[in-house]
Amino acid sequence: MPDLSSYPITKRWPASNPDLLQFYAAPTPNGVKVSIMLEETGLPYEPHFIDISTNEAKDPAFVSLNPNGRIPAIIDPSGPDGEPLGVWESGAILVYLAEKTGRLIPPGQARRYEVLSWVFFQMSAIGPMFGQLGFFLRWGGKDYEDKRPQQRFADESKRLLGILDRQLDGREWIVDDYSIADIATLGWVNALVSTYDAGDLLRIAEHRNVRGWLDRGLARPAVQRGLVIPARPA
Numbered sequence: 001m002p003d004l005s006s007y008p009i010t011k012r013w014p015a016s017n018p019d020l021l022q023f024y025a026a027p028t029p030n031g032v033k034v035s036i037m038l039e040e041t042g043l044p045y046e047p048h049f050i051d052i053s054t055n056e057a058k059d060p061a062f063v064s065l066n067p068n069g070r071i072p073a074i075i076d077p078s079g080p081d082g083e084p085l086g087v088w089e090s091g092a093i094l095v096y097l098a099e100k101t102g103r104l105i106p107p108g109q110a111r112r113y114e115v116l117s118w119v120f121f122q123m124s125a126i127g128p129m130f131g132q133l134g135f136f137l138r139w140g141g142k143d144y145e146d147k148r149p150q151q152r153f154a155d156e157s158k159r160l161l162g163i164l165d166r167q168l169d170g171r172e173w174i175v176d177d178y179s180i181a182d183i184a185t186l187g188w189v190n191a192l193v194s195t196y197d198a199g200d201l202l203r204i205a206e207h208r209n210v211r212g213w214l215d216r217g218l219a220r221p222a223v224q225r226g227l228v229i230p231a232r233p234a
Contacts, residue, residue, distance in 0.1 A: 002077035002084055010075070012061035013048040018077055021045040024062065025072035026052050027228055029187035030127065033090045034072045034097075036183050036226030041101045045074075047230035076100070091123045094180040104180050111175065118167075118174050118181035122188065126164075129156045130188045134196040154201055157192070161207050164189075168209035172216060186217040187227070 002018050004010045015022050023038065023045050025031035038045050050056045050071050058069045066073045066088035074093055079085030080100075087096050095116070098105035106112045135141045136150035144150070164185070167174060174181040189210065192198045204211060217223055 004075060004077065004084055007075055007084070007086060008061045008064040009073075012059060013050075015046060017046055019044075021077065022048065022075040023072065023230070024048045024050050024065070024074070025230055026050050027230065027232065028052070028071065029131070029191045030070070030090045031072045032187040032227050032229070033184055034074065034093050035229035036186070036223050037094055037097050037104070037180065039222035039226045039229070040183070040220075041097060041103050043097065043101065049230040049232060051233075091119050091184065094119060094184055098180050104178070104183065106175075106177070106179070115175045115179045115181045119184045121163075122181070122184040126160055126185060126188050129153055129160055130192060130196075133157050133198060134191065137196045137198055137201075154198075157198070158202050161189075161202060161204065161210055165207040165209045168213050171209075173213065182213075182217060186214065186223060189214050190218065190227070 004015055004018050004022070009024065010018075010022070013022075013024065021038070021043055023034060025034060025047070026049060027035070035047065050062065052071060056062060057066075057071050062073070063069050065075070065086050068088070070088075072090055072093060073086065073088040074096075076085045076087065076096075087093050095105070105115055133150070133153040136144070136153060141150065164174075173179065174185065192202060193204060193214075199205065
């Protein structure tokens with residue numbers, strides 16, 4: 001049985017089965033990247049719900065695994081050297097799991113770097129901009145009288161949707177075959193519609209390639225399961 005005792009997070013959120021990959025997250029756009037990836041690959045795992053509304057991600061035990069205090073994070077009891085390995089940052093986790101399983105990332109170097117470019121595009125642009133827009137539409141920023149910040153993030157989100165729409169022209173998936181580029185991005189575009197109610201504001205219906213891609217992604221059983229993992233307490 002793997003020894004996870006060197007990870008303080010396992011004392012705060014104990015592993016029922018230390019042989020399984022331990023997954024710490026909430027079903028947010030960043031969190032579901034990893035749950036969808038795990039569901040797609042079929043890797044056995046144990047999810048732990050981290051309540052970000054009560055700042056559990058700032059708990060010292062969580063910060064011991066991810067110094068940035070953000071979900072998601074994982075501990076793989078069977079790391080590359082046969083020892084447990086903690087990985088944090090959703091993009092890094094996607095790449096790690098893709099390389100571990102040999103799935104959802106192309107084997108050829110040229111196509112692999114194309115996929116990674118779109119993963120990092122999501123990490124550096126789509127996630128931050130869509131997330132800030134969500135703050136102004138759904139959470140604390142919605143009551144601000146000055147709407148200029150909201151407009152800035154709405155305009156930038158429209159621009160990013162345009163880039164994605166052009167990339168998807170004539171393609172079913174972002175880089176031809178379904179990959180971690182799609183998994184990284186699906187949760188964020190879905191949040192625009194289902195959580196932030198920004199579909200009309202951003203005129204998503206006019207981005208037909210994005211709309212079709214989102215529908216195809218949401219039709220995948222692994223995506224449907226991953227979008228609600230880890231389950232929120234009743």
